[in-house]
Amino acid sequence: MKKVQKIQGWALFIILLIIGLLMVYPMIWMLVSSVKSANEILNQPLQLIPRSFHFDNFTNALKAAPFMQWLWNSAWTTVVIVFMQLFFSSLIAYALTQFKFMGRNVLFAIILATYMLPSATTYIPSYVILGKMHLINSLIGLVISNLANVFVIFLLRQSFMSVPKGIIEAARSDGASEWTILWQIVVPMNKNAVLNATLIGFITNFNGYLWPSLLLNDTKKQVISVGLNSFSNTQGAFDQTFPIIMAGTTIAVVPLIIVYVILQKYFVQSSKTSSIKG
Amino acid sequence: MDLIELKRINKQYENKEKVIEDFDLNIKKGDFTVFLGPSGCGKSTLLRMIAGLEKISAGELLINGELQNDLPPKERNIAMVFQNYALYPHMSVEKNMGFGLKMRGIDKQIIKQKVTDAAKILNLTDYLDKFPGNLSGGQQQRVALGRAIVRESEIYLMDEPLSNLDAKLRAVMREEIVTLHKQMAATTIYVTHDQTEAMTMADRIVILNHGDIQQIGTPKEVYQRPQNMFVASFIGIPPMNLIPLKNHDGKYYLENAELSLKDDLGNQPLVFGIRPEDAFVDNAAPLKMKVTYIEDMGADRYVHGLVNGTKFTLRDGSNNDYQVDQEIGVGFTAQQVSFFDQVSTNRVEANLWK
Numbered sequence: 001m002k003k004v005q006k007i008q009g010w011a012l013f014i015i016l017l018i019i020g021l022l023m024v025y026p027m028i029w030m031l032v033s034s035v036k037s038a039n040e041i042l043n044q045p046l047q048l049i050p051r052s053f054h055f056d057n058f059t060n061a062l063k064a065a066p067f068m069q070w071l072w073n074s075a076w077t078t079v080v081i082v083f084m085q086l087f088f089s090s091l092i093a094y095a096l097t098q099f100k101f102m103g104r105n106v107l108f109a110i111i112l113a114t115y116m117l118p119s120a121t122t123y124i125p126s127y128v129i130l131g132k133m134h135l136i137n138s139l140i141g142l143v144i145s146n147l148a149n150v151f152v153i154f155l156l157r158q159s160f161m162s163v164p165k166g167i168i169e170a171a172r173s174d175g176a177s178e179w180t181i182l183w184q185i186v187v188p189m190n191k192n193a194v195l196n197a198t199l200i201g202f203i204t205n206f207n208g209y210l211w212p213s214l215l216l217n218d219t220k221k222q223v224i225s226v227g228l229n230s231f232s233n234t235q236g237a238f239d240q241t242f243p244i245i246m247a248g249t250t251i252a253v254v255p256l257i258i259v260y261v262i263l264q265k266y267f268v269q270s271s272k273t274s275s276i277k278g
Numbered sequence: 279m280d281l282i283e284l285k286r287i288n289k290q291y292e293n294k295e296k297v298i299e300d301f302d303l304n305i306k307k308g309d310f311t312v313f314l315g316p317s318g319c320g321k322s323t324l325l326r327m328i329a330g331l332e333k334i335s336a337g338e339l340l341i342n343g344e345l346q347n348d349l350p351p352k353e354r355n356i357a358m359v360f361q362n363y364a365l366y367p368h369m370s371v372e373k374n375m376g377f378g379l380k381m382r383g384i385d386k387q388i389i390k391q392k393v394t395d396a397a398k399i400l401n402l403t404d405y406l407d408k409f410p411g412n413l414s415g416g417q418q419q420r421v422a423l424g425r426a427i428v429r430e431s432e433i434y435l436m437d438e439p440l441s442n443l444d445a446k447l448r449a450v451m452r453e454e455i456v457t458l459h460k461q462m463a464a465t466t467i468y469v470t471h472d473q474t475e476a477m478t479m480a481d482r483i484v485i486l487n488h489g490d491i492q493q494i495g496t497p498k499e500v501y502q503r504p505q506n507m508f509v510a511s512f513i514g515i516p517p518m519n520l521i522p523l524k525n526h527d528g529k530y531y532l533e534n535a536e537l538s539l540k541d542d543l544g545n546q547p548l549v550f551g552i553r554p555e556d557a558f559v560d561n562a563a564p565l566k567m568k569v570t571y572i573e574d575m576g577a578d579r580y581v582h583g584l585v586n587g588t589k590f591t592l593r594d595g596s597n598n599d600y601q602v603d604q605e606i607g608v609g610f611t612a613q614q615v616s617f618f619d620q621v622s623t624n625r626v627e628a629n630l631w632k
């Protein structure tokens with residue numbers, strides 16, 4: 001019995017390892033290519049360690065397009081959007097879980113129903129509304145059109161439901177206002193869900209492509225995902241510009257990796273402490 | 279004027295029958311009042327209405343003569359200890375205890391001082407940095423108490439605060455709470471379904487059943503003069519023996535023996551009540567009991583049996599042996615008997631001639 005289990009364990013490990021490698025392969029290819037010369041990139045078989053390191057790919061990329069501007073645009077809009085989404089979603093989730101009011105379930109059903117809607121169907125109405133607000137081709141417009149996020153509401157609502165009623169009541173009789181209870185009791189108690197929402201929100205918004213590409217026209221106002229695409233489109237002769245494109249792509253991905261690594265550490269931490277605290 | 283006045287309080291949960299109906303009660307400043315009653319009788323509901331956590335459907339709640347019905351909990355000077363502790367899991371013991379003061383904008387230094395003092399009283403000094411999840415049930419319970427006492431409120435509400443503790447710890451905590459109450463002289467309402475807690479802690483017991491007050495009185499009063507058969511059978515371990523009396527030609531019979539009452543009650547149908555400790559073995563007595571089992575508690579020994587099919591228990595101080603199915607005679611102290619109306623179940627004031 002023991003032996004069979006061990007073999008099964010190893011088999012599983014190897015399968016997972018292969019799948020994992022397959023998944024990170026494009027990423028590795030990108031990282032490696034970003035420091036190779038144009039000729040070496042297309043050499044077969046692929047070499048993991050470049051013969052010579054061409055870090056000037058990065059400076060060339062930065063010269064060829066306003067990557068830093070795009071990164072900055074993506075970064076601040078993403079941070080503001082994620083922050084606002086968490087803020088508003090916490091408020092709604094708190095009301096949905098802690099207050100009794102007429103039509104509470106109907107409200108939640110409507111919110112969920114909008115989640116079923118393909119996001120593409122909202123582009124035209126959103127575009128028209130933003131147009132009326134004179135926020136087309138504006139990063140503020142991008143932020144405003146992303147203030148609410150049904151998924152985050154849903155995630156927080158489900159998590160907030162697990163807070164025992166007694167704790168809310170204890171806080172109320174301790175003299176805390178609903179505002180204080182939300183931010184000092186409920187949100188810290190649901191740290192994992194909030195971090196989850198942060199991570200997912202960060203990745204979704206940083207990688208968001210279609211909507212920003214419709215909304216933003218000026219080169220200076222692009223977000224990194226859209227900018228990167230137009231950059232690779234305008235570079236023409238592919239094989240010679242591959243290194244620069246790969247360097248640009250790497251620049252675009254690095255912030256995501258940093259965020260992921262930071263939040264991952266929190267994940268591990270919070271699950272550790274919560275298990276100790278029972 | 280009493281500190282807390284409940285006037286014709288009603289409570290109805292959403293589309294459900296009334297849990298509390300026309301409830302009237304006054305509570306004096308400084309009293310330790312215990313709400314005692316079986317599970318589901320509405321004790322927590324009452325307490326939560328006083329705390330402001332539950333809406334009062336109808337009626338008035340006055341504290342210091344001021345109407346409280348629409349005041350949110352934070353505007354009532356009330357500290358509450360919850361049935362299941364309800365500690366904040368993400369805060370240390372110190373933060374938990376200080377939270378109520380922090381919410382009231384008290385200076386940090388003063389909060390620290392008060393929390394330290396309370397921790398000393400409750401033996402929690404070594405645990406101030408710990409989180410609730412790392413504490414035993416008894417420690418969590420004390421944190422919950424500490425959170426209430428640092429508030430130094432006018433009124434303390436405690437909802438079965440000892441229900442999750444083992445018997446020994448419960449006895450210790452009972453004493454601690456009573457001592458604390460004496461020190462602080464704060465008005466306390468304590469909810470329990472454990473009559474030992476009620477008897478040992480209360481200045482006044484309010485016995486509830488189905489949301490109605492059955493009796494209000496000191497522990498001694500409710501024990502010695504139960505106002506109805508519910509109280510008689512609810513208070514006392516084991517409870518009072520109750521045997522319906524027979525009635526022929528204006529005379530009352532306890533089984534075969536005639537009872538001579540001082541008072542003329544006409545033909546009112548009566549139930550006879552006697553506490554196990556006021557009954558004894560007396561083989562000359564006309565009342566006979568068939569022994570079913572003996573319960574030896576160490577200090578006390580109870581003989582359980584059947585009197586003509588009705589359960590009967592007496593406390594026996596002798597060292598005699600009794601066999602199961604043995605028939606023994608039962609005597610009782612005439613001054614200690616109680617009578618109840620068979621129909622209304624209310625107490626009937628009547629006495630026996632010796």
Ligand SMILES: Nc1ncnc2c1ncn2[C@@H]1O[C@H](COP(=O)(O)OP(=O)(O)OP(=O)(O)O)[C@@H](O)[C@H]1O
Binds near residue numbers: 321324
């Ligand atoms: N939120 C609620 N909604 C509907 N009914 C409720 C609610 N809370 C309590 N009840 C009902 O009200 C009645 C009284 O409940 P309550 O919690 O006050 O009893 P209790 O005396 O505190 O009981 P226990 O000793 O078990 O704590 C019960 O029949 C219960 O089912």
Ligand SMILES: [Mg+2]
Binds near residue numbers: 321322323361
């Ligand atoms: Mg209760």
